[in-house]
Amino acid sequence: MILKHFAFCCGIGMLFFSCGNSEEKTFPKRENISESVYASGLIRARYQYQAFANANGIVQEIFVQEGDTVNIGTPILSIYNESARLNRESAELNRAYADRQANQTRLQDLEMSIAYSRSKYQNDSVLLERQKRLREQGIGTAVDLEQRQLAFDNSKTGYEASKLRYIDLKREIEYNERSAAKNLSISRALESDLVLKSEVGGRVYALLKEKGEMVNAQTPLAVLGSDREFILEMQVDEYDIVKIQRGQKILVSMDSYRGEVFEAIITKINPLMDERSKSFTVEGVFIKEPPVLYPNLTLEANIVIQTKEDALILPRSFILNEKNVITADKDTVAVQLGLRDYQKAEIITGIDEKTEVIKPGK
CATH class of the missing domain: 2.40.30.170 (Efflux pump adaptor protein, beta barrel domain)
Structure with missing residues (x-):
């Protein structure tokens, strides 16, 4: 039995030795x-990008759904902002008030003033020349001549001043008209910022805000990019x-x-x-x-x-x-x-x- 046990152990040992020496x-x-x-x-x-609106307000309406295809300029959503609307209406009123046609009466009034000043200037010029000829003939006094000269000078000054006032008024009206038009354009541009539009032709991959949520200029509103x-x-x-x-x-x-x-x-x-x-x-x-x-x-x-x-x-x-x-x-x-x-x-x-x-x- 001892020999059999010894042989069994040796066999097991040789098996482990053989396995331990297997090499790849x-x-x-x-x-x-x-x-x-x-x-x-x-x-x-x-062209994937996050879309922002350059405005503060509340999401008023969403025009597309996630997955929709869009073109450049397609409206994505609109934002409600009361102050932007009021500013635009105020700018429209100012533009109408500053319109050149609305100020024609002021220009016509000055044109009439210029015409009167020119007539008076021409008349006083004729009277001055006549007084000079009379004085050369010994008729009239030096005081009469001085009064005619003073009247001529005053009418000439009045005529030149009326022309300058007309030029200034015309320049003022043109400036006010251009300024009001610019302000109206700015107000309309700011109001147009309340409508977020696609900058690419492609697909709306995500809408990040829902109707009624408050947003600002730092809030991403949508993710868009090419669909092809x-x-x-x-x-x-x-x-x-x-x-x-x-x-x-x-x-x-x-x-x-x-x-x-x-x-x-x-x-x-x-x-x-x-x-x-x-x-x-x-x-x-x-x-x-x-x-x-x-x-x-x-x-x-x-x-x-x-x-x-x-x-x-x-x-x-x-x-x-x-x-x-x-x-x-x-x-x-x-x-x-x-x-x-x-x-x-x-x-x-x-x-x-x-x-x-x-x-x-x-």
């Missing part, structure tokens, strides 16, 4: 490999941004299309880094868009930096410290790596396709 091995293979940079982000509608064109908005780490260039290929996966990969290209690199996330915003467009897209769908992307065909490839789990491999003979061999992704790496020097390597232990 592989050979390098020739494959294509791409180096890529990982990025995460969202789908955005092109979408862009990829991705965040790239600052350590990888120097590798990114416009025109590079992107492989995109989305939770909405599980198991599918879509191709896109880089179209824009925003040069300012976000200090909080230490990342840059990179934009791209699909080469062929998925059939259905919505703003704010999440995505994961691999931006392809470079690709190499028929490269000698080894899984990265078989590479020790990114510089060595262990051969089947237990030798540690230094290797030079080339392109690499998250699972495999290119072997440039150190081993070949006939070299069997062992997966390093953890």
